[in-house]
Amino acid sequence: MDHEDATTYFLETYDAYGSDIYRFCVLKVSSREVAEDITQEVFMRFWQAVREGTEFKNARALLYTIARNLVIDWYRKKKESSLDNLQEQGIDFGGEDFKKITEFAEHEEVLRVIKELDEPSREALMLRFVDGLSPRDIADMSGETPNAISVRINRAIKKVQQELHT
Amino acid sequence: MNHRITNFIRDLRGVTLQDQSFSRIRASLSQYADMHPVITAAPTLSPYLVFFRTRSTLYAGALVLFVIVSGSGVVGGAEKAIPGDALYSVKINVNEKVAESFADTTHEKAELSAKLATRRADEALTLLAAGKLDEDTATYLEGELATHVEESNQAATALEIEGDVAGSLAVRTELGEDLAERAAAFEPATPDAVADAPAATMMMKAAIAPESESVPPADPTAFMAGALRIQADKVAEARNHTAAALLPGIGAQVDLAALNANQPAADVPQVDIAATATLMLDAATTTEEVEEVQTKQAPLPGNAWPTERSLWLNQGR
Numbered sequence: 449m450d451h452e453d454a455t456t457y458f459l460e461t462y463d464a465y466g467s468d469i470y471r472f473c474v475l476k477v478s479s480r481e482v483a484e485d486i487t488q489e490v491f492m493r494f495w496q497a498v499r500e501g502t503e504f505k506n507a508r509a510l511l512y513t514i515a516r517n518l519v520i521d522w523y524r525k526k527k528e529s530s531l532d533n534l535q536e537q538g539i540d541f542g543g544e545d546f547k548k549i550t551e552f553a554e555h556e557e558v559l560r561v562i563k564e565l566d567e568p569s570r571e572a573l574m575l576r577f578v579d580g581l582s583p584r585d586i587a588d589m590s591g592e593t594p595n596a597i598s599v600r601i602n603r604a605i606k607k608v609q610q611e612l613h614t
Numbered sequence: 615m616n617h618r619i620t621n622f623i624r625d626l627r628g629v630t631l632q633d634q635s636f637s638r639i640r641a642s643l644s645q646y647a648d649m650h651p652v653i654t655a656a657p658t659l660s661p662y663l664v665f666f667r668t669r670s671t672l673y674a675g676a677l678v679l680f681v682i683v684s685g686s687g688v689v690g691g692a693e694k695a696i697p698g699d700a701l702y703s704v705k706i707n708v709n710e711k712v713a714e715s716f717a718d719t720t721h722e723k724a725e726l727s728a729k730l731a732t733r734r735a736d737e738a739l740t741l742l743a744a745g746k747l748d749e750d751t752a753t754y755l756e757g758e759l760a761t762h763v764e765e766s767n768q769a770a771t772a773l774e775i776e777g778d779v780a781g782s783l784a785v786r787t788e789l790g791e792d793l794a795e796r797a798a799a800f801e802p803a804t805p806d807a808v809a810d811a812p813a814a815t816m817m818m819k820a821a822i823a824p825e826s827e828s829v830p831p832a833d834p835t836a837f838m839a840g841a842l843r844i845q846a847d848k849v850a851e852a853r854n855h856t857a858a859a860l861l862p863g864i865g866a867q868v869d870l871a872a873l874n875a876n877q878p879a880a881d882v883p884q885v886d887i888a889a890t891a892t893l894m895l896d897a898a899t900t901t902e903e904v905e906e907v908q909t910k911q912a913p914l915p916g917n918a919w920p921t922e923r924s925l926w927l928n929q930g931r
Contacts, residue, residue, distance in 0.1 A: 451652045458647055462640055467630040474629060487631070488639045492646055499652045558622040578626045608619060 454498050461507055462491055468508075468579055469515050475574065476519045486522060490515045509588040512581065516571075516589060561611040569604040576601050696737045697751045721781050724769035728789040731762035731845070735796040738838045742800065752834035756841040763789070763845045767852055774856060786853035793846035800839035 469490050474483035493514050497504065504510045562570055568590070575581045575589075583597040590597070631639070692701035692709055710730060717726045738755045741747040766789055773782040 454652045455644070455647045459640065459644060462643055466636060466639065470631040470635075471626070471629045475626065484631070484635050484639065488642060491639070491643050495643070495647050495650065499647075499650060501653065558618050574626075577623050612618060 458491075458495055458498055461494070461511075465508055465511055466491070469511055472512060472515050472575075472579060473519060475578075477522060482522065486515065486518050489518055493518075506585060506588060508581070509585040512575065512579070512585070513589045557612060558608070561608050564611070565604055565607065569600055569607075572597055572600050573604045573608075696740050697754065698741075698746060720769050720772045720776060721778065721785070724766050724773055724782070724785045727762045727766035727769060728785055728792070731759050731766060731789065732792045732796070734759040734762065735793060735842055738842075739796060739799055742835060742838070747834050747838065749834045749837075752837050752841075756838065759841065759845060763793075763849060767849065770852070770856075779856060783853060783856050786849055786856060790846055790849035790853050793842055793849060797839060797842035797846050800835065800842055 466487065470483055470487045473486045473490075474480060477483055477486065490511060494507070494511055497510065562573070565573065572586055575586050576583065583594040583601065586597045587594040630636075692704040695701040695705045713726060714723075717723045734755045738747060738752065738759075741751060766785065770782040770785050773779075773785070
């Protein structure tokens with residue numbers, strides 16, 4: 449791939465998945481600015497992979513994997529000011545969209561239930577239904593088998609449904 | 615699923631980058647990409663060949679290897695290996711890498727890549743006949759096939775730029791025919807899939823691994839058949855493109871001959887119009903194209919004497 453083709457491919461990938469990656473980040477870090485920065489960093493790293501001719505099967509899964517790692521890094525660096533701590537202190541720096549969602553009374557309960565799930569289940573559930581990734585894509589990200597992911601998602605759905613009905 | 619969850623998901627999906635931020639990030643990414651251009655990496659060698667970093671050590675190493683191995687018949691035996699054979703990796707990583715390093719001219723490179731592409735197709739056919747064509751091997755062979763076709767196409771385009779349009783046309787014509795022939799050999803094995811589906815759909819259908827039991831299992835044969843047809847069509851398209859570019863070219867060659875008409879025969883550039891025209895007739899796809907070639911070619915016999923040529927040209931004016 450020459451430079452021009454690679455750039456075109458790169459920007460097309462951004463056009464297609466930029467918003468998805470931003471959403472993935474903003475829901476994890478609850479800050480619009482941080483999410484935008486991470487999104488940009490994700491695509492910079494993706495470009496590094498493209499320009500070095502790294503072979504990858506699935507650009508989308510790769511983007512989510514990079515995003516996930518960067519979010520984890522961000523949390524490590526900012527451990528003392530994680531979302532929960534800040535919210536406990538009464539600070540909520542979530543973006544407007546995110547606020548709108550959390551303010552919806554209808555969503556409060558769902559949010560509560562989803563928060564009760566363990567992190568892998570919550571992540572798998574979000575990736576599957578909000579981001580529309582297939583179990584195979586999610587498995588590629590976490591290095592597990594698609595089957596394990598499917599089972600986890602099904603269990604998480606059942607749990608959320610049970611919780612909401614009680 | 616519970617409607618509350620559904621609504622929640624719907625609202626979450628509504629979270630997107632604002633247009634302004636989206637464009638800002640896009641602009642800085644575009645800038646970033648331009649500041650860090652694509653690295654044109656050297657082809658990656660197998661770990662076993664890492665020692666042979668430079669061409670001269672490769673030659674020397676290849677010679678040593680050849681001397682050692684030819685005695686035992688490994689290299690010769692490897693030539694006929696198919697995926698799954700112990701010697702297959704010798705064939706891919708030694709025999710073919712050595713052949714590649716000896717292909718010096720663009721024409722040789724184009725021909726070699728075409729040959730390797732055809733080889734991959736033949737291996738798939740051999741495996742099919744033996745009932746050993748599985749999903750993994752089909753995916754591997756399809757990837758290699760596509761790579762070699764692409765290499766051959768690129769070398770052929772480079773040939774055209776170097777001025778050897780007829781050479782490019784010859785390579786493309788042969789590769790296109792070879793691939794089409796092999797695609798045809800594959801197709802009786804997959805009559806249902808071939809009947810109604812376009813090649814790409816068929817390939818996709820066969821390639822997508824089953825997510826549930828209701829979907830039929832992946833079909834490596836249909837996958838290979840589709841892949842071969844796609845590659846054959848790709849080459850044929852490139853060949854027709856070359857041929858189309860050549861049509862006005864033959865007019866220019868006649869003009870060149872006219873310019874040189876007054877010079878001694880030995881000084882006239884050897885433009886083999888008859889051979890070029892034959893190639894073009896092979897490549898022509900429409901009757902208009904055929905007629906165009908014929909009108910340009912017909913009045914001028916292959917290697918007419920300069921005087922006869924100028925006579926003909928003068929009469930024509």
